[in-house]
Amino acid sequence: MNKTECPSKEQAIYNAVITLFKEGADLSNLTVSQITAKAGIGKGTAYDYFSDKEEMIAKALFFNTAAFCKEVYLSSKEEQGFRNRMMRILLYMENAVGESSCIFRLVHILTDNSTIGKRLKELMESKPADTIMVEDVMRLTITEEFGEQSVSNEKMLYLINSSISRILCYGMSFSNPYNLENCRNEEMRRLVCQSICREAEELLAG
Amino acid sequence: MNKTECPSKEQAIYNAVITLFKEGADLSNLTVSQITAKAGIGKGTAYDYFSDKEEMIAKALFFNTAAFCKEVYLSSKEEQGFRNRMMRILLYMENAVGESSCIFRLVHILTDNSTIGKRLKELMESKPADTIMVEDVMRLTITEEFGEQSVSNEKMLYLINSSISRILCYGMSFSNPYNLENCRNEEMRRLVCQSICREAEELLAG
Amino acid sequence: MNKTECPSKEQAIYNAVITLFKEGADLSNLTVSQITAKAGIGKGTAYDYFSDKEEMIAKALFFNTAAFCKEVYLSSKEEQGFRNRMMRILLYMENAVGESSCIFRLVHILTDNSTIGKRLKELMESKPADTIMVEDVMRLTITEEFGEQSVSNEKMLYLINSSISRILCYGMSFSNPYNLENCRNEEMRRLVCQSICREAEELLAG
Amino acid sequence: MNKTECPSKEQAIYNAVITLFKEGADLSNLTVSQITAKAGIGKGTAYDYFSDKEEMIAKALFFNTAAFCKEVYLSSKEEQGFRNRMMRILLYMENAVGESSCIFRLVHILTDNSTIGKRLKELMESKPADTIMVEDVMRLTITEEFGEQSVSNEKMLYLINSSISRILCYGMSFSNPYNLENCRNEEMRRLVCQSICREAEELLAG
DNA sequence: TATGAATGAGTTTTCATTCAT
């Protein structure tokens, strides 16, 4: 009876894309052969479930990110207070970046003019209300902790983007040609957390 | 004055790549035909100057970014004091993001496992000492204004990455599927500037 | 009354092919999916009754044409005299051509070197004696009206082909790139009828 | 200096298609690999000259037919009088049918709803004024021999189509499942010629 | 018996790269 939560072939494609990505593949040069081989299904089968290669990759990123974000959000609710919840979120996201998470990649693809990016935008624009994406995690946490009326739309969006930008900042450090080997991750993480939390408290509680 | 190190054919390729990018092309799907057509040279000629397509694109991004960064750096020196210089830098970079600057794209490509990204990393690792890249702008500005010994390596790197993350934050707002239409850019910009400058002053002057 | 020789599934396939053809499909690019979807049966079921796709299409054309020819022949017998019977036949065939009849298509496929054409030839060569095809309609009508010995084999074949060529002639006018808009169908039809009947009477009655 | 009349690669493709057809290939199932292999050029080269496979085949048929028709027309001018010219034309066309000429095939493809057919129609609709196709041979011969005002548009079109239908009639006899082995071609040819010439004379000179 | 999900061989098409001119 576990077929209901694992529609088999679609999920196999998603898993294959995510696995290939984590193995270091360049998503914009992935081939259908690679994907279906990794998924363990025939090439033609993929086309029974997706209209083209871009849809396979875009949906894989979308659903993988959505699943991760839901997990992060639910986890954050176990904590009390905004600062603690934010800490939990940041730690979760940092770990994800560390393992080449799709969240990081998704943001990139959304901005690179690629076909995959266009497909992703379509998916995000038509996503169901109960799907939680990166921005929703921040938005929900903020409104749950500070109340819905406590902040202007502009400040809210600034906070959301500012928080997400810290994740990118951290992720960048792995590919930065200026080596960061002397920079302990803990110190970096402490500074990022400190900065984002204070900013949120000032803008929202003040 | 031996500009022969950078003859016109190479430069034509660089300009073509940058132009195509600003016209909305997906850099990872650019073709050699597109590049040489835009550059106004023969396809074969490109191979007299570059070993392959990836080198054309990687070098175009590298030199375009280096030129822009030098300009930003020199411009920032016209200002007095860290805060004023940083303001000048941020304004410059924000403008660049607004025009789909390669700086923004370069950061993405460095993290997408692509062949172009690998080439870019090689270029950055072996770059001449007098080439100023994104990080160098921040590093030089900080050391010139606060003195070389005034800050730990960790804090320095944190500041560099943190500053660059603000650029990404601003850029993200253009492609964010959650509409930012109600969020005025000025307000966003003010918050970004305020945040980065205060952070720098606290860490370095304090 | 054992209609089991032609069970409903086979007939469904035949009807599907004919319907698709009348809807404007290119018979040599029809897919099994299209056929079985239109027939309302499963794809695998089709292979319980036919050995391959070509057989489905060839048999559909064959039986459809045979049914039509039988109808035409029986109808012509209601008339008295060769000229009247021929008129009836021509009118019938012209109508059929107007609705994209398979008779027209059948002639094409027989001459295009396609696999479907090869199958059709096999079917026609081994057809049961009581199956009436295009040529039989003419042959029977001629012998019934003029008597069996009244005409040489060559003249008979000439008349058969000549008659059929009028149908093609009329059909061609629909797809002729040289516009026929000024040419009224009635005038064309009158000329065709006149010509074929006089020719037959001259050769056979004379 | 003979490069001007043989633009090499395009012509090689045309020749390959025609050769394959004469060798018995089904034009609607021809592959690009077959065509380029027969043409002795690389597969990619074909796409430098044609936008897709259908264009290759449609243009091959079009230009082959145009060349043949020009030849037929010029040859017919060597004869004196309508009947003699028509005889020459019929003989030419019959020979062409005998060698599986594209003329025969072209008429078929124009009526089979295929993509190749659609392309052919486009080519014929936009053909240059000096290109002589099948219909033009008949039209020119008739007007040159009888004068332009001597016949209504309807009668002209009837004559053109009627004549062409005889060619099809003759061609059909090769694939007719009712064997024509007892029917001498000469007798058939005589009857066809007789019929078409008398019809033309009656309608035009009368 | 009937099905349609799964397959992979076979097709079209693209494009980085070469090389004769």
Next chain:
DNA sequence: AATGAATGAAAACTCATTCAT
């Protein structure tokens, strides 16, 4: 030195056919 015609390897995608259910 410069070119762009030619190439063919590699990719996306299709669809006839099979077979487990």
